[in-house]
Amino acid sequence: MRIRPFRYNPSPEISVIEYASTFCCFLILILVITTGNFECLSCNMGYLNSVLQSSSQVHAEYGPVSGGGLSQNGKFSYGYASSPGKRSSMEDFYETRIDGVDGEIVGLFGVFDGIFLYYFLYISPSLLHTCMQILILVICSNAVAVLEAISHGLLLAQDSTVVNCKFYAVAVHYILPMAVSGHGGARAAEYVKQNLFSNLIRHPKFISDTKSAIADAYNHTDSEFLKSENNQNRDAGSTASTAILVGDRLLVANVGDSRAVICRGGNVNVLHSYVIAPSPIRSVGVNLSAFAVSRDHKPDQSDERQRIEDAGGFVMWAGTWRVGGVLAVSRAFGDRLLKQYVVADPEIQEEKIDSSLEFLILASDGLWDVVSNEEAVAMVKPIQDPEQAAKRLMQEACQRGSADNITCVVVRFLANQGGSSHTVPA
Template sequence: MVCNASLSKIVVRGGYLVNLTRNGGHFRDFDARSGVRYHWNRRIAAIRTMMVDTGSTATADPTAAVANVLTEKESTDGSSGYASGGCKSEDGRLSCGYSSFRGKRATMEDFYDVKMSKIDGQMICLFGIFDGHGGSHAAEYLKEHLFENLVKHPQFMMDTKLAISETYQRTDLDFLDAESNTFRDDGSTASTAVLVGSHLYVANVGDSRAVISKAGKAIALSEDHKPNRSDERKRIENAGGVVMWAGTWRVGGVLAMSRAFGNRLLKQFVVAEPEIQEAEIDEEMEFLVLASDGLWDVVPNEDAVSLARAEEEPDAAARKLTETAFTRGSADNITCIVVRFHHDKMEAGSPPAAAA
């Protein structure tokens, strides 16, 4: 990955700046809001989370095995909870940009993640938006564990869709176990895109959303999990739950989404089973937008695609989207990732056709 050429880069992670400079096998964290330094006892093997046992001998440098959002152009403002940046894949087939803004909320509960690696010679890219509610713990847990768990799934390369489904639900159980001795009961959405070669898997839990631009047309690759969605309402009521109006449609009069990670007290009705859509990235696929509902509440799918198309670079597109959502009156945290596909690089990297 181009932006992983050196481990002395800076990573903006949620509300944190993470310095991945090696220091005796440790990593150093700086809280961007307070300037306090933290030390993580993570030895260099810890960043091998993107490596899976394929039965072959791995020769890759473990420090290059995984990259979070390592940015070449980044800015962060601890007072406003704003961060933005971007990077490119090592093979040049895609570039991505992100922008995250606390907005009018008192606290920041959105997190995002980007990871890239090669597994069995295939380029693997993972993008995620995690929108917390009732606190930030669930969203932060997903950022730290969801993709790590996914690539460790034994069927990840052979049956990616199954691996995603099982990993989502397993990670939800792990989070609930980790929180079992606390009085917290927060939760989080997850909108993720997993690119294996040129095959795209979009998985969604909650009301964050993924939209792709195909020849300039906005196509939703996820459907929001709202309690008043007829199939979701039926599922909840069959499980013994109720959906009622309390300013908006809510599960038990409490939660305004019908699927989420966490939310222990509503877990019987609010599941973390993802809906997964698949797509093949062809030359008509221009870019993908993943965003929390802070964007989608005020920016329709078609507007998001139109705004992003007007920007040449995905980091500029991501910034434009968050700024537009804020100026249109979004009252929520606003986070988005824009992934642009470079088809000239894809064609150049394609294997030669077999001789007749």
């Protein structure tokens, strides 16, 4: 993440004194917005603090963790590893769960990456005056309505003229999330971790129509989270990449930019061609192929951009392509102010679990920002213990300088190792 420093740009129209007084008022407004939330703000600004001053407590509260297990029927084993990396806060969560549903042993695995925004601006005095006016309007009136108007690039001025403020909207969106989000990302990701799979396995069609059950569970969890946030003055969001193992089926569902990748060994001709990817990813080694079985949801993708614009939103460049100039993913849980455009509808991919399917990797973008799909598969391939494999990925991402939290889950399929097939009572 890039932090852009504040820079004073002299303007002939505005004196230094006017500039200084405006800036002081601006700081006071930010303090008013965050009254009673100073502690939360300081926690979530940890990454910023670590840039501005050195700190020896980066991992005082959070540290690397790992673990693993084996299914009761011996058909799969799993391991996980998670670390805050260079960040002083932790917005990544994971879930590894084995349940019995209608006599079937079911594996449920997920990586949830909380969305939290840090922003700085190059601010000129004229832009600062405009930001001040909009901030005052947000504080003194219906904030949601104002931000919705801003997201459409329009704002009704005091003289009843419509002002095109897309450019200024970026400044407002950059400032407000930083000031009022609190532990937004962690709160959302933890909620999804605690509720998504429980909602899923309680769905009446979980076994008979698993895909529709997953879609319903995603949207229901999103709706319930938004209801729970009604009394919050903060916005929060989370990605989710999940894998559901039911019988001989692997179903991967995804919203956001966490990712799922599988490895199939043997002859490349057995690889499925219906995976969600533009084309099969090149093989690693002679008898090894990597497939992305989820798609990163980015606002600049043609179909995602069209969906957002059809809903009345817009996508613009602000360091990267962002929904409304704010959010770098086009699908997520939460994100109430952008919910009309940032949906929690998952894309679902199904794979058959057979002897050619070797393992699955689920990971947050802290891994995928610095390690390619092919490299990840090549690292995991020789490591039979999935916990050690997950730790290897995590450590490699750290060594390559990943600036984000890093969470990895590895599931090894043991069908070709003679796992038993008994079931558990419902």
